[in-house]
Amino acid sequence: IECSNEIYHPNIISVLDTLSFDGRTINVEEYFPNAQDLEGLVRITGPLRENFFEGIFGQVLEPVEYLNMEEHILHRDLKPSNVLVDRNGNVKLTDLQNARKTVDVRALTLPTRGGTAYTHPRLLNGLLSGTPSKADLESERYAVGGIGHFCLTGENPFGYKLVKDEKGVPIYVDGEEFRVALKVDGEIVERVDEEAHERKLRENVKRLPRKYREPIYRALTLNGKAYEDVSQFRRGFNKKRGGFFRRVGEQVV
Secondary structure, three states: OHHHHOOOOOOEOOEEEEEEEOOEEEEEEOOOOOEEEHHHHHHHHOOOOHHHHHHHHHHHHHHHHHHHHHOOEEOOOOOHHHEEEEOOOOEEEOOOOOOEEHHHOOOOOOOOOOOHHHOOHHHHHHHHHOOOOOOOHHHHHHHHHHHHHHHHHOOOOOOEEEEEEEEEEEEEEOOEEEEEEEEEOOEEEOOOOHHHHHHHHHHHHOOOOHHHHHHHHHHHOOOOOOOOOHHHHHHHHHHHOOOOOOOOOOOOO
16 A cells, blocks of 8 residues: 555556554545546446547556556556546546555455456466465456456456355455355356356457457467566557557457
């Protein structure tokens, strides 16, 4: 949380102060008038039009790249409800409560409410199996890819949902025990299956406008074609935006 007081970017809500109250840490953030979170916006208006999407999504990629690559900070809670959009299409990334310097990220954390859909499957499987895993540049890139998919379809890319279950797997976060189960499209499963993930991803990207299929695919895939980080993702996205579409040498996913 301390690191959120040290950063400045025009597309990130400034943290003015940090307070402790009743055992909880509260950030005092700048006022961003006439803004709505991206999740609510898409729920109301439907999937974003291409020209509007490009302007909005570019302003999502840039601050995450700044955090990850310049400040070496992981947001760790990237999802549409943590992206604010005002009436003029200006975007600010918010809710840095879980943000940490990359070198300080050591432990597993539970996804926040609504965050499971944007949590890398490796982290979900790590929670359920007890295999050590933690947020990194890969998980940040995956979350942003999920946001892009949501903007264009109005839906989460996968039906992953981590729920409390008395008969579920015991996990320990910060010394506290939770029993959870992972649901995929409503069915309890032991883990995210990589082959099933890939099959569903290939079906999902067919619903996207053609020029965005490759960058969104490479942000969400678990195979070797995945972008390494948000920086690579942003460059791949920028090659496709503005109506520019490279057909030569491109493999259609």
